[in-house]
Amino acid sequence: MRRDRPEVLRTPVGIVxxxxxxxxxxxxxxxPLLWGERATATDTYDILAxxxxxxxxxxxxxxxxxxxxxxxxxxxxxxxxxxxxxxGVGLGLLLGxxxxxxxxxxxxxxxxxxxxxxxxxxxxxxLFLAVILGVSTTSAVLAIGIAIAPPxxxxxxxxxxxxxxxxxxxxxxxSGVHPLRVVVRHVLPNVAEPLVVxxxxxxxxVLLAFGGLSFLGIGVQPPQYDWGRLMQDGLSSIxxxxxxxxxxxxxxxxxxxxxNLTGEAAAGxxxxxxxxxxxxxxxxxxxxxxxxxxxxxxEDARADVVLDxxxxxxxxxxxxxxxxxxxxxxxxxxxxxxxxxxxxxxxGKSMTxxxxxxxxxxxxxxxxxxxxxxxxxLRSGSRAATDALLGTSLxxxxxxxMTSLNPVMRIGGQLAEGARRHQGLTRQDAxxxxxxxxxxxxxxxxxxxxxxxxxxxxxxxxxxxxxGMGLMGTPRLIVADEPTTALDMTVQRQVLDLLExxxxxxxxxxxxxxxxxxxxxxxxxxxxxxxxxxxxxxLPSADLHTKARHPYTRALIGAVPDMATDLxxxxxxxxxxxxxxxxxxxxxxxxxxxxxxxxxxxxEEPTLEADAIGEVACWHADEPARAETLEAVR
Amino acid sequence: xxxxxxxxxxxxxxxRFAARRARxxxxxxxxxxxxxFLMIQLVPGDPVRAALGTSAPADLVASRRSxxxxxxxxxxxxxxxxxxxxxxxxxxxxxTQLPVAETIGQRLLATLxxxxxxxxxxxxxxxxxxxxxAVATRRGRRRRTELTFVGTSIVLGSIPEFxxxxxxxxxxxxNLGIFPAAGRDGIESYVLPVLALSVGPAAVMARIxxxxxxxxxxxxxxxxxxxxxxxxLRVNLRHALPNALTATLTLSGIMLATMVAGTVLVxxxxxxxGLGGTIVSSIQSRDYPLVQSAVLTYGAIALTVNTLxxxxxxxxxxxxxxxxx
Numbered sequence: 001m002r003r004d005r006p007e008v009l010r011t012p013v014g015i016v017x018x019x020x021x022x023x024x025x026x027x028x029x030x031x032p033l034l035w036g037e038r039a040t041a042t043d044t045y046d047i048l049a050x051x052x053x054x055x056x057x058x059x060x061x062x063x064x065x066x067x068x069x070x071x072x073x074x075x076x077x078x079x080x081x082x083x084x085x086x087x088g089v090g091l092g093l094l095l096g097x098x099x100x101x102x103x104x105x106x107x108x109x110x111x112x113x114x115x116x117x118x119x120x121x122x123x124x125x126x127l128f129l130a131v132i133l134g135v136s137t138t139s140a141v142l143a144i145g146i147a148i149a150p151p152x153x154x155x156x157x158x159x160x161x162x163x164x165x166x167x168x169x170x171x172x173x174x175s176g177v178h179p180l181r182v183v184v185r186h187v188l189p190n191v192a193e194p195l196v197v198x199x200x201x202x203x204x205x206v207l208l209a210f211g212g213l214s215f216l217g218i219g220v221q222p223p224q225y226d227w228g229r230l231m232q233d234g235l236s237s238i239x240x241x242x243x244x245x246x247x248x249x250x251x252x253x254x255x256x257x258x259x260n261l262t263g264e265a266a267a268g269x270x271x272x273x274x275x276x277x278x279x280x281x282x283x284x285x286x287x288x289x290x291x292x293x294x295x296x297x298x299e300d301a302r303a304d305v306v307l308d309x310x311x312x313x314x315x316x317x318x319x320x321x322x323x324x325x326x327x328x329x330x331x332x333x334x335x336x337x338x339x340x341x342x343x344x345x346x347x348g349k350s351m352t353x354x355x356x357x358x359x360x361x362x363x364x365x366x367x368x369x370x371x372x373x374x375x376x377x378l379r380s381g382s383r384a385a386t387d388a389l390l391g392t393s394l395x396x397x398x399x400x401x402m403t404s405l406n407p408v409m410r411i412g413g414q415l416a417e418g419a420r421r422h423q424g425l426t427r428q429d430a431x432x433x434x435x436x437x438x439x440x441x442x443x444x445x446x447x448x449x450x451x452x453x454x455x456x457x458x459x460x461x462x463x464x465x466x467x468g469m470g471l472m473g474t475p476r477l478i479v480a481d482e483p484t485t486a487l488d489m490t491v492q493r494q495v496l497d498l499l500e501x502x503x504x505x506x507x508x509x510x511x512x513x514x515x516x517x518x519x520x521x522x523x524x525x526x527x528x529x530x531x532x533x534x535x536x537x538x539l540p541s542a543d544l545h546t547k548a549r550h551p552y553t554r555a556l557i558g559a560v561p562d563m564a565t566d567l568x569x570x571x572x573x574x575x576x577x578x579x580x581x582x583x584x585x586x587x588x589x590x591x592x593x594x595x596x597x598x599x600x601x602x603x604e605e606p607t608l609e610a611d612a613i614g615e616v617a618c619w620h621a622d623e624p625a626r627a628e629t630l631e632a633v634r
Numbered sequence: 635x636x637x638x639x640x641x642x643x644x645x646x647x648x649x650r651f652a653a654r655r656a657r658x659x660x661x662x663x664x665x666x667x668x669x670x671f672l673m674i675q676l677v678p679g680d681p682v683r684a685a686l687g688t689s690a691p692a693d694l695v696a697s698r699r700s701x702x703x704x705x706x707x708x709x710x711x712x713x714x715x716x717x718x719x720x721x722x723x724x725x726x727x728x729x730t731q732l733p734v735a736e737t738i739g740q741r742l743l744a745t746l747x748x749x750x751x752x753x754x755x756x757x758x759x760x761x762x763x764x765x766x767x768a769v770a771t772r773r774g775r776r777r778r779t780e781l782t783f784v785g786t787s788i789v790l791g792s793i794p795e796f797x798x799x800x801x802x803x804x805x806x807x808x809n810l811g812i813f814p815a816a817g818r819d820g821i822e823s824y825v826l827p828v829l830a831l832s833v834g835p836a837a838v839m840a841r842i843x844x845x846x847x848x849x850x851x852x853x854x855x856x857x858x859x860x861x862x863x864x865x866x867l868r869v870n871l872r873h874a875l876p877n878a879l880t881a882t883l884t885l886s887g888i889m890l891a892t893m894v895a896g897t898v899l900v901x902x903x904x905x906x907x908g909l910g911g912t913i914v915s916s917i918q919s920r921d922y923p924l925v926q927s928a929v930l931t932y933g934a935i936a937l938t939v940n941t942l943x944x945x946x947x948x949x950x951x952x953x954x955x956x957x958x959x
Contacts, residue, residue: 127917131917212794212796212899217918231796231797238808253793264788359860396858418863
């Protein structure tokens with residue numbers, strides 16, 4: 001996409017809008033010069049005539065040509081629109097920026113005043129002002145200009161206040177820069193774009209307001225005429241010549257469209273950005289030979305398997321072919337087993353969780369060689385078949401309990417609805433079970449909690465309610481996607497204990513996604529380390545600190561401070577950035593950040609190899625971490 | 635903070651919300667009343683002379699002036715105005731000498747009989763269309779449908795009411811002769827004005843509903859609802875729609891108020907015997923007591939509607955009772 005073109009011109013809609021505006025501008029300049037005389041020439045022999053070859057839209061009560069009058073009226077209509085808009089936008093800016101310029105004591109009343117004015121429709125304000133100012137063109141300009149100022153002031157204030165809170169603006173203010181200079185140099189340039197867009201849309205409503213006033217006979221006064229006036233004149237003869245009113249009406253519509261389309265295109269309504277470019281295009285997905293499923297598994301062992309995923313791939317359409325945040329992940333979970341998935345953000349761990357929970361939405365695609373939950377193949381795609389199973393046997397706990405519960409529904413109702421659908425409970429039974437489950441997750445006074453809304457509960461309580469929601473059925477698997485990240489330390493512990501308790505009481509398997517190695521290692525039996533959409537290491541939690549072999553795993557552990565960490569040394573961080581899933585390297589994805597990197601790593605992607613400890617995908621898995629190379633990287 | 639709030643319970647929020655909202659309504663009403671009082675004072679020159687014309691005898695003007703109380707000190711006039719308002723006395727028309735309250739009462743009914751059906755129709759069109767479009771076009775699906783919808787809505791929203799009126803009259807009254815072109819006579823005379831009032835707002839509102847709905851459909855709690863494997867109907871209507879409607883309702887207050895004001899233009903086209911026609915003709919004839927009361931009535935309707943919209947939002951979304959605006 002060429003960057004030198006302004007946003008407005010990148011969509012056909014914007015081009016149409018700008019072109020229309022251009023045509024109107026040319027008409028406004030030229031029409032009175034070219035056709036001014038034809039528009040005022042009276043023809044007393046041809047009064048109130050219908051359309052003819054001579055007069056395309058007929059004539060008015062003095063025999064003047066309506067088509068040419070409409071063209072000539074473009075200038076007055078547009079000039080008045082621009083005048084009123086300029087006045088209104090200027091006033092609005094003044095009112096909107098005043099609170100930022102004035103001391104707080106004076107600024108607040110201005111904001112309150114603008115808010116009060118917003119309660120009144122602008123047409124009412126126009127009429128009010130028209131009464132005071134009298135009926136004339138000038139007073140109509142003033143009235144409309146003043147009437148459109150409050151909404152514009154509100155917008156300018158909201159945008160301006162947002163920018164004024166930014167650090168660098170606050171810094172400028174504190175360092176004693178004059179408020180006016182702060183507004184002119186720092187605030188206005190940052191809010192100019194939305195304001196210009198809004199001014200364009202405002203111009204369209206000013207055009208209509210002016211037309212409306214003239215149409216009512218309290219705007220432009222004869223012998224001047226604008227489109228509103230022409231429509232008013234045409235209305236009286238609508239039975240003999242509808243075109244007399246419709247032609248100026250069409251002028252209104254076209255001009256309104258010109259302003260609106262330009263404004264909307266500039267505001268990005270039509271999605272000029274990459275979104276429209278995103279489409280499915282077959283890309284070469286490099287399939288690595290994923291380790292074969294262990295052959296030693298026996299049938300009776302398989303009965304115990306809750307989740308069996310082989311070669312899971314999640315992809316999304318992107319601007320240049322599809323992007324795959326998850327590239328061939330295999331996970332097996334048995335009853336009562338807790339497995340943690342760790343990795344940095346962008347490693348694909350949350351996508352893996354969502355894909356397993358069947359919550360990836362279009363246009364995302366999930367494919368897998370095997371995707372069995374409780375021995376049911378989830379790949380069939382038929383929702384009806386799997387809904388009941390997933391609804392009762394799979395519980396999902398999300399990261400942010402603040403946003404994961406519906407703010408407008410009571411807690412009890414949110415717990416009960418799933419049970420009513422999948423377990424066929426009556427309203428009362430479901431409500432009773434919801435209270436019972438809230439008690440099971442140790443919420444005090446569960447009856448009251450069930451009647452409350454999410455905003456009345458603390459974050460920890462909401463996360464418990466989320467877990468309680470999962471316990472409405474008899475979950476075989478809990479997928480918890482960063483369940484404690486948004487909570488503080490003590491609450492974090494309580495939620496982890498609750499998950500642990502659930503696992504013990506019901507034999508539920510737990511798939512725990514986290515970026516926090518310490519959280520995962522504290523409650524999981526096994527840890528899967530993900531990097532760039534693949535599992536790079538799979539090992540028992542107990543061995544995490546001692547036997548991790550993948551350099552990425554070691555780096556993750558190294559980044560977590562413990563009691564032995566030297567308080568005077570800077571904390572270890574993993575240098576470099578996670579790979580961009582759009583630009584995956586040929587060889588090992590971690591190569592660019594790896595202290596052990598060799599030529600082979602850059603050429604060939606390592607496969608996940610099983611051994612005595614677990615599995616690891618690294619060409620240098622057997623080499624000990626070389627302290628000096630680690631040092632060199634930092 | 636959250637724990638504190640939950641301890642205080644919901645009732646406290648409602649009490650404070652009602653007090654805050656009532657205070658705002660009262661301040662707004664006071665400003666409206668004062669502004670409408672000052673309107674006559676601000677008219678340049680002598681309003682009675684302006685209304686009666688230059689040829690009116692001086693003693694008639696003087697008697698009307700004293701009748702209107704314009705000779706008294708400003709404060710006395712103001713207090714008298716407030717007192718009269720409270721007793722429902724809006725004064726007499728300068729021109730016809732009919733009681734203003736009576737005229738306004740009759741005309742207001744005619745205006746509301748247009749505005750309310752138009753408001754209902756707007757919602758009846760906008761909400762289902764907006765929701766269906768949001769669900770159908772979310773996440774970049776059906777790009778063509780989306781563009782058609784947005785384009786149509788912008789075009790319809792760009793057409794001013796009075797142009798819609800004229801177009802409707804030209805097609806349905808003049809060409810087809812199905813509906814009457816003007817007047818208030820029987821149910822069919824309502825069709826065109828109500829339609830004219832609701833087309834534009836419905837188009838704009840449908841787009842707002844769609845945008846709000848799209849934002850809500852991407853919210854975390856919708857993912858939670860899907861994780862419960864509820865039916866799409868329940869996810870969209872029970873979980874998403876009420877959340878999408880809160881923002882829509884905020885706008886609907888302003889929209890209904892604008893619609894009541896928009897009747898001014900529609901009434902002019904359809905020769906509807908409503909408040910809009912009254913206000914325009916009284917501005918032109920400088921019948922200030924009538925203008926004053928009409929402005930007051932319009933303003934009071936707008937304020938009431940905005941307050942009702944806030945209460946409706948609070949009923950749907952209990953969070954909105956918290957906050958300081």
